[in-house]
Amino acid sequence: MTFQERLRGHPTGGGAVGAVVMVLAVAGAYYGAARLGLLQELVRGQVTPLWPPTGIAVACLLWFGLRVWPGIALAAFLVNLPIGPSFPAVVAITAGNTLAPVVGFVLLRQAGFRTELDRIRDALALVFLGALAGMFVSATVGAGALTLSDAVPDGGFWAAWSVWWTGDAMGVLVITPLLLVLPTLRRPSGVSPYRWAEAALLLAGTAVVTLIATTSTVNLLFLVFPFLLWAALRFQLICAAPCVLIVSLLAIRAAANSSGPFQDHDLFDQMFTLQAFNGVASMTALLLSAIVTERNRTQRVRAPRHGGRPAHPRRGLRGTAPSAGARPAGNRASPRRFRRSPAGPGTRTRRRGPRSRTRARCGAGARGPGPGGRVRHGREPLTGAPSTARTPAAAGFRSWMPECSRSRRRAAAPLTSPTAAAVPAEPSSRQPPSTGPGRPG
Numbered sequence: 001m002t003f004q005e006r007l008r009g010h011p012t013g014g015g016a017v018g019a020v021v022m023v024l025a026v027a028g029a030y031y032g033a034a035r036l037g038l039l040q041e042l043v044r045g046q047v048t049p050l051w052p053p054t055g056i057a058v059a060c061l062l063w064f065g066l067r068v069w070p071g072i073a074l075a076a077f078l079v080n081l082p083i084g085p086s087f088p089a090v091v092a093i094t095a096g097n098t099l100a101p102v103v104g105f106v107l108l109r110q111a112g113f114r115t116e117l118d119r120i121r122d123a124l125a126l127v128f129l130g131a132l133a134g135m136f137v138s139a140t141v142g143a144g145a146l147t148l149s150d151a152v153p154d155g156g157f158w159a160a161w162s163v164w165w166t167g168d169a170m171g172v173l174v175i176t177p178l179l180l181v182l183p184t185l186r187r188p189s190g191v192s193p194y195r196w197a198e199a200a201l202l203l204a205g206t207a208v209v210t211l212i213a214t215t216s217t218v219n220l221l222f223l224v225f226p227f228l229l230w231a232a233l234r235f236q237l238i239c240a241a242p243c244v245l246i247v248s249l250l251a252i253r254a255a256a257n258s259s260g261p262f263q264d265h266d267l268f269d270q271m272f273t274l275q276a277f278n279g280v281a282s283m284t285a286l287l288l289s290a291i292v293t294e295r296n297r298t299q300r301v302r303a304p305r306h307g308g309r310p311a312h313p314r315r316g317l318r319g320t321a322p323s324a325g326a327r328p329a330g331n332r333a334s335p336r337r338f339r340r341s342p343a344g345p346g347t348r349t350r351r352r353g354p355r356s357r358t359r360a361r362c363g364a365g366a367r368g369p370g371p372g373g374r375v376r377h378g379r380e381p382l383t384g385a386p387s388t389a390r391t392p393a394a395a396g397f398r399s400w401m402p403e404c405s406r407s408r409r410r411a412a413a414p415l416t417s418p419t420a421a422a423v424p425a426e427p428s429s430r431q432p433p434s435t436g437p438g439r440p441g
Contacts, residue, residue, distance in 0.1 A: 019067060026060045026071035027078075033175075034079040037167070040256045049252045049274055051167035053079075054138070055175025057101035058108075058130055062115050062180070066102065073098040085151040096141030100168060104134025115180050117237055118293040123286040127279070131172035139165035162271040169275065173282040174248045178241040185238065199239055202231055206243045207250070214254035219261040221251075221277055228281060232288035240285040248278045 033052040041048050057072045076097040077090065084090035107129040114122050143161035146152045152160050206227040213220040224247050231240040255262045255274045262270045 022064060023068055023071035023074075026057075026064075026068045027075040029056050029060075030072055030075035031078060034075065037171075038079075038083075040252060048167045049163060049170065049255055049271065050174065050248065051171040052175050053097075054101060054135065054168045054171035055173075056171075056179065058104050058134075058172050059176045059179040061101055061105040062108065062113070062176075066105070069098060069102055072101060085146065085149040089145040089149040089151070092145040093142050096138040096145075099141070100135050100138035103137050104130040104172065107134060116184065117177060117180055117286070117290060118297060120287060120290045120294060123283075123290040126176065127173065127283050127286065130176065131169040132279075135165055135168035135172065138168050159267045159271075162268055162275075166271045166275045170248060170252070170278050173279065173286075174245050177237060177282075177286060178245055181237045181241050199235060202227065202235075202239060203242060203246070206231070207246050210247050210250045214250050214260045216260055217263075221261060224281065225284060228285045229288065232285050233292060236293050237286070237289040240289045244282050244285045247281050251277055 030053045033056050037048045037050060037052050039048075040050065053075070060068050060072075073094060077094045080090045080093045080097075084093060108125055111121070111125040111129055113125050113130075117123060117126070139161050142164050143152075143157055146160055147157045206224065209227060210224050213223050228240065228243055228247070231243045251274060254260045255270050258265075258270070262273060265273070
């Protein structure tokens with residue numbers, strides 16, 4: 001059962017009362033995240049390099065659909081009303097902040113996005129459609145409203161636009177995956193203490209290395225990527241999303257204070273460097289987590305009866321019983337080498353390859369039609385011509401060909417095959433000497 005279905009089953013999850021409660025809850029979460037995001041404002045007290053409400057809005061739209069957009073609009077209006085330059089500018093900014101998540105949600109829905117983020121296409125869609133493409137709307141409308149209301153100086157449109165777009169896109173890349181993974185969390189059973197220690201060490205190491213890289217005068221931002229790879233490979237999105245959040249927060253803090261690799265740069269260069277770093281870090285963690293998750297799910301689907309190990313499509317696993325419909329482990333022959341026997345359904349004969357022809361010349365040829373006999377595919381001893389002479393099936397005759405046991409059963413059974421009845425019996429190539437003049441009878 002999905003998170004949305006569980007919420008609909010709640011007493012307040014359905015009907016008009018449930019819809020109102022849901023809208024108010026979304027508005028409260030948006031407003032609280034906006035107050036936290038404004039602590040790192042860079043342009044006129046309302047443009048920040050990380051805007052968490054955008055990530056919350058996209059996640060809520062993915063969970064509950066378009067019916068929660070009034071809560072996003074209400075919270076955006078209440079946040080921008082005390083800090084906006086004018087009422088028309090506040091209305092325009094509110095419209096942009098509401099329309100951007102809706103556009104991102106529609107693009108993700110058209111791309112077949114799944115909230116589990118267990119496919120590569122889901123990670124790519126969230127990065128390029130939900131974050132980078134969808135947030136063009138809010139950045140363009142918001143920076144344009146500030147420019148038209150003279151809230152930013154002349155020529156400052158692109159600086160305000162870059163900061164606005166960076167903040168909204170980072171909100172989707174950092175906050176949305178973290179929220180989408182929360183409904184999938186379950187209390188793990190049978191997890192060793194070493195696993196918990198590894199996760200704690202990973203989070204602490206990521207924080208320490210990122211803090212060193214963002215405060216050093218030497219550009220050491222590349223040192224955080226091994227920790228992101230570690231988190232994605234070992235824990236997938238459950239641990240990769242918190243690591244990306246830690247890295248992004250510390251990088252944004254360094255860019256806001258113009259320290260470390262962000263010093264001695266203007267606002268546009270800082271935002272470009274910050275967007276490139278956070279975008280690459282988020283894409284690395286999301287894509288690698290999706291790849292590992294998709295691979296694990298494929299292995300579980302292919303081998304549901306073998307403890308999660310992949311089974312051979314024909315031979316099964318060594319040491320385990322083959323699955324239903326699989327060929328025995330000892331039979332290495334491919335099904336393509338078998339064809340249906342002319343004797344009727346339920347019987348098979350082996351297609352004759354070079355080795356089978358060699359055995360046929362030695363007297364162990366393929367089964368022939370007809371009761372009580374086998375066809376020897378050899379040559380006449382005197383003329384060398386191909387021989388199809390029928391030899392009687394000797395009692396107790398044993399052959400190492402796979403069909404011999406079935407041939408003996410068919411030899412003992414009465415003639416029932418119309419194909420065999422249509423083939424007349426041929427005289428044997430070795431006839432007893434006939435009686436004639438001068439020869440005793």
